[in-house]
Amino acid sequence: MNLEWLSAETIKLLLEGLSLTIWLTAVTSVTSLVLGVMVGSFKLSKNRMLRWSAAVYIEIHRNIPALVLIIFWAFAVPQLFSTDMRRVLFFNNSLIYEIERLTGLSVPYYTLAVGIALTLNTSAYLAELYRAGVGTIPQNIVDAARTLGASSWIILSRILIPRGLGAAFPAISTRLIHHMKNTTLAALVASPEFFHNTQTAISRSFRAVEYLLLAAVVYLILSGLYAKLLRWIEVNLNRRPSFSREHIASLEGAQNLVLE
Secondary structure, three states: OOOOOOOHHHHHHHHHHHHHHHHHHHHHHHHHHHHHHHHHHHHOOOOHHHHHHHHHHHHHHHHOOHHHHHHHHHHHHHHHOOHHHHHHHHHOOHHHHHHHHHHOOOOOHHHHHHHHHHHHHHHHHHHHHHHHHHOOOOHHHHHHHHHOOOOHHHHHHHHHHHHHHHHHHHHHHHHHHHHHHHHHHHHHHOOOOHHHHHHHHHHHHOOHHHHHHHHHHHHHHHHHHHHHHHHHHHHHHHHOOOOOHHHHHHHHHHHHHHHO
């Protein structure tokens, strides 16, 4: 097979883009999940203001397309500041330099803008999925914990979050894989991730078919590997629940004794 179009320089370019795609996926997946659980917990809160705030957040970031959010954070937000302030906050930022030093990657502000936008978009979906997962938890388990004097934080951290995530994780996994593929949108704001660098290689060589087929294969492999990782997390999440069946049974039994 003739691979003269895949030069050493191009391979280096594509590997740099692939590294940034993996980093961007990993970081934003974690931030999206954490923020999604937090917003989903607010949606379940008894506090009306927290519920209203969470509902507004979800409706805004779930219904605005991810591409619109990316362009807004990349181009509109910096325009809210003066030229000097814009340069300090967004383009000569010490945080950006520190990230580049630690990772060895080129991380322009536009990449951070993509990370923020994708986190906001995906976390809105994950919040609803987590809330649906919590809905599968039998109410008597929560009632038993409250009867035994468990605080709201203990109920949240030991029952609702682990069991809610465990129930919702298949759907969460699907959304996170979709989230990984959404990183290709970063190419539209010149963030040097894998697809942007693929486009650069095409513009240099005019070999669109070869490079697009290569990109398709790479994203298939990334999706498969990510799915396996998420499946492993799901298995371990459900294998070691915070409350075993025996523990749950004892809680329910204790509640019945108290009620009697």
